Amino acid sequence: MTTKLSPNQSLDTGLSTQKLSTQDEYYLGTEDELLNDDDLYDDHDDLNNESLDTENLSFDDDGFDDAQDDDIPELSIALPDVIDMTHTVVDNESGLRIDKVASLVFTDFSRAQLQGWIADGSLLCNGSAQKSKYRVKPADVLHLSTTLQQHSQDLPENIDIDVVYEDDAVLVINKPVGMVVHPGAGNQTGTLVNALLYHYPQQHHLPRAGLVHRIDKDTSGLLLIGKTKPAQMALMEQLKDKAVYRHYQCVVAGDQASLMRHRRIDAPIGRHRNQRTKMTVMTAGREAVTHLLTVTPLNDNYCLLDIALETGRTHQIRVHLSHITYPIVGDRVYGGRRQLRAGLTEQQRQAIGQFSRQALHAYALGFVHPTTGEDIEVTTPIPEDMQKLIAVLSDGYDVE
Incomplete structure (x- = not known):
């Protein structure tokens, strides 16, 4: 009811x-x-x-x-195997953690996935690796480049x-x-x-x-x-x-x-x-x-x-x-x-x-x-x- x-x-x-x-x-x-x-x-x-x-x-x-x-366990995600995405930080995103901004703009992926890619260098900020707690600034460029791993065969x-x-x-x-x-x-x-x-x-x-x-x-x-x-x-x-x-x-x-x-x-x-x-x-x-x-x-x-x-x-x-x-x-x-x-x-x-x-x-x-x-x-x-x-x-x- x-x-x-x-x-x-x-x-x-x-x-x-x-x-x-x-x-x-x-x-x-x-x-x-x-x-x-x-x-x-x-x-x-x-x-x-x-x-x-x-x-x-x-x-x-x-x-x-x-x-x-x-x-x-993650479900298989119906997306291309190779991921290559870029985002430029805007003013209203300034001061947020990089993993938070990434979860807002790269919406096909969970925040935990994105944190893993930040940790292994697949997600860079201005061409450099950062920790998930890094606070972004206006005009920072986030670049995600990775091969999507299928986590399960559900x-x-x-x-x-x-x-x-x-x-x-x-x-x-x-x-x-x-x-x-x-x-x-x-x-x-x-x-x-x-x-x-x-x-x-x-x-x-x-x-x-x-x-x-x-x-x-x-x-x-x-x-x-x-x-x-x-x-x-x-x-x-x-x-x-x-x-x-x-x-x-x-x-x-x-x-x-x-x-x-x-x-x-x-x-x-x-x-x-x-x-x-x-x-x-x-x-x-x-x-x-x-x-x-x-x-x-x-x-x-x-x-x-x-x-x-x-x-x-x-x-x-x-x-x-x-x-x-x-x-x-x-x-x-x-x-x-x-x-x-x-x-x-x-x-x-x-x-x-x-x-x-x-x-x-x-x-x-x-x-x-x-x-x-x-x-x-x-x-x-x-x-x-x-x-x-x-x-x-x-x-x-x-x-x-």
Whole structure:
């Protein structure tokens, strides 16, 4: 469902009503990672391997640690192999970093690509190599001369996708459980990118087929995609500036009263020292703040949460809920035996034990349209598997 909202309007999910505004203090971040070609890559994680259960290493799930944009597989770009381009700096570009100016004028390439070409001498300023932080002056001449390297062989595949919003500039997809967003080690085919290249062949010239962020293979929900390079970049900037918000719903093992004491979870997250595919709360980690907007009891020991993020670290929701000892049902990585609480019927115990993925769904997405300036909100219902789980946990509970 797509709606156009004013800042004071609300979204009725059927479970709770929340004010949704790009100005609201709660709607500050995104669980998934921002695909940003800017300096945001200081916040990146190992984005090149979703098969390791990196919960959406969003392209800026602020969940990244030290990996750079080069760790994100690029799509093949439909341009000539030999690149020879020149730009003369104008007055209004004076004082900007050379990599910033290059990204503004050589728009077919990501900023990370251009930074690499600055570093290896393929992009010169007045015939000389400079560092990316060099500030340009009027009449400086930037010359890009290189051979375009194809970073991957991502191929179109006829895979169904659920489009919930589309216009000339923006696409929003409802990703099903089990679909990897983006090709990586162990997942070269069958991804959302492969599907996008089939259904939208013009996306092939965009970095990562226009993706702005991503979510984990076993998390369902909404993904934002730019259909043009200006739209993609504008949406990335919005995500960077926290003007894009996403809401998640999840089923957790925990009682309402206890969860209400954790309405704001502020605990830094970093990569686990021994288990490198996992994240953990640690003193030396990056700042991470999660807000529990509503806590809806399903029974005495299980609740449905509506969550927003102030930051977007890798696996943030899952790690934070596990840290406070109320893990997401079905989370095999961070949940463990704590998912099973007292008083369950046999049917409920089986439903929890057999739930094959983390019960986490990105159900609401809001952004400012990159060309019209309108406030757009898209929502999608909780998927059937989570609905069935909620129904079972809400019925037949044994009260001691």
